[in-house]
Amino acid sequence: MPELPEVETIRRGLDELILQQKICEVKVFCAKSFQGDERAVLGRKIKKLRRFGKALVIDLSGGVSLMIHLRMTGQLIYDGEERYAAGHPSENFVADLPNRQTRVEFKLEKGRLYFNDQRKFGFVKLIQTDQIKKEAFIQKLAKEPWAMTPEELWQKLQKHQKAAIKSVLLDQTVVCGLGNIYADEALFEAKIHPKRQAGSLTIDETKTLLMAMRQVMDVSLQFGGSTMRNYVKADGSRGNYLDLFAKVYQREGQPCANCKTRIVKIKLAGRGTHFCPQCQIGGKND
DNA sequence: CTAGGATCCTGTCAGC
DNA sequence: TGCTGACAGGATCCTA
Numbered sequence: 350m351p352e353l354p355e356v357e358t359i360r361r362g363l364d365e366l367i368l369q370q371k372i373c374e375v376k377v378f379c380a381k382s383f384q385g386d387e388r389a390v391l392g393r394k395i396k397k398l399r400r401f402g403k404a405l406v407i408d409l410s411g412g413v414s415l416m417i418h419l420r421m422t423g424q425l426i427y428d429g430e431e432r433y434a435a436g437h438p439s440e441n442f443v444a445d446l447p448n449r450q451t452r453v454e455f456k457l458e459k460g461r462l463y464f465n466d467q468r469k470f471g472f473v474k475l476i477q478t479d480q481i482k483k484e485a486f487i488q489k490l491a492k493e494p495w496a497m498t499p500e501e502l503w504q505k506l507q508k509h510q511k512a513a514i515k516s517v518l519l520d521q522t523v524v525c526g527l528g529n530i531y532a533d534e535a536l537f538e539a540k541i542h543p544k545r546q547a548g549s550l551t552i553d554e555t556k557t558l559l560m561a562m563r564q565v566m567d568v569s570l571q572f573g574g575s576t577m578r579n580y581v582k583a584d585g586s587r588g589n590y591l592d593l594f595a596k597v598y599q600r601e602g603q604p605c606a607n608c609k610t611r612i613v614k615i616k617l618a619g620r621g622t623h624f625c626p627q628c629q630i631g632g633k634n635d
Numbered sequence: 636c637t638a639g640g641a642t643c644c645t646g647t648c649a650g651c
Numbered sequence: 652t653g654c655t656g657a658c659a660g661g662a663t664c665c666t667a
Contacts, residue, residue: 350660381644403661420661422645437660450645468644470661486662512638521662528660575660591660598660619640621658 351419351436353403353493353526354569354590359425359435360400366427367395367457372409374456382452382466385475389413395457402490402525406481414478417464418486423471429460438575438589441465490525494563497524499556506555510548516618517547518562527562530591530598531569533623535561537597542632543615543622549631568594597623 351359371394375387393409400406405425407415417425424436426446434442446463447454453464453473464473481487491497491505502524509517517523518532527535536543538561541554550558568590569575575590591599596606600623601614610627 352660355660418661420643421659422661466644467646468659468661470643509637516639519661530660532660618638620660 350421352528352531354566355574356403358574360398362433364398370395370457376454379452383473401487412478414476416474416476418471420470422467424465426463489522491522493526499559502559503552503555506547512547514545514547515543529620531565533598534565540628542629543624544632
């Protein structure tokens with residue numbers, strides 16, 4: 350369920366730990382989770398970690414790369430001198446590995462990197478480095494909120510006139526990086542109802558929304574996403590983005606931070622959607 | 636072309 | 652206790 354801040358946190362964390370290490374061994378426990386011939390990575394060195402939206406790319410020596418998408422339940426856990434784990438938070442972060450949710454294991458020179466994924470929606474894919482930009486998923490990705498102007502976003506929203514703004518925010522070809530949490534949080538910050546028709550937003554509202562997207566993800570990035578580093582702290586407490594900063598996500602029935610009205614949860618675009626019915630205006634059937 | 640729903644898969648939890 | 656259905660931080664495919 351990692352969204353941009355979580356994947357970026359993984360990228361930064363692994364950057365400190367696995368660069369220049371050689372891949373000594375690969376075990377694929379679930380064929381579906383590794384696309385391509387895993388033997389092609391043996392003996393190669395990890396040269397660079399890049400992120401495209403929610404996808405992580407690990408460039409190896411010899412012109413090959415691994416593209417990793419965690420989708421809903423993917424995790425990357427590195428066991429070296431100490432453990433670094435990030436992605437979908439779960440007990441796997443502190444469990445003995447590999448376990449039954451481990452799909453791929455990479456043995457490196459100084460440690461092991463596990464790709465765990467309960468639901469198997471995620472994957473590791475072997476690609477020639479020079480073909481990365483031709484990957485359909487990467488090619489279609491829109492800009493991140495920080496790189497986009499309000500006018501650009503507004504133009505894109507015009508192409509989805511009737512669709513609910515919430516579902517449009519989840520479309521990675523409109524703006525990339527948001528998932529279900531940050532879409533709900535950004536709409537709350539911008540005081541826009543998730544059911545608002547995307548085409549009805551004014552330029553001003555679009556600008557406010559764009560700033561809100563940046564803001565909620567900036568906060569999460571600073572904090573390391575909703576990830577392991579803070580999952581179990583030294584004192585045993587479990588703080589994460591959701592506990593500390595989320596104002597609507599998973600807060601159904603709790604009082605709104607602004608007006609104390611109870612947060613409501615509805616289903617929209619097949620996803621749980623949380624909002625304040627008082628602060629967030631303009632929904633068609635609110 | 637857009638919009639909305641089904642789908643991939645495993646696990647957990649509420650309710651009967 | 653055992654079953655059932657709903658739901659879960661994503662993206663794609665299919666239909667209208």
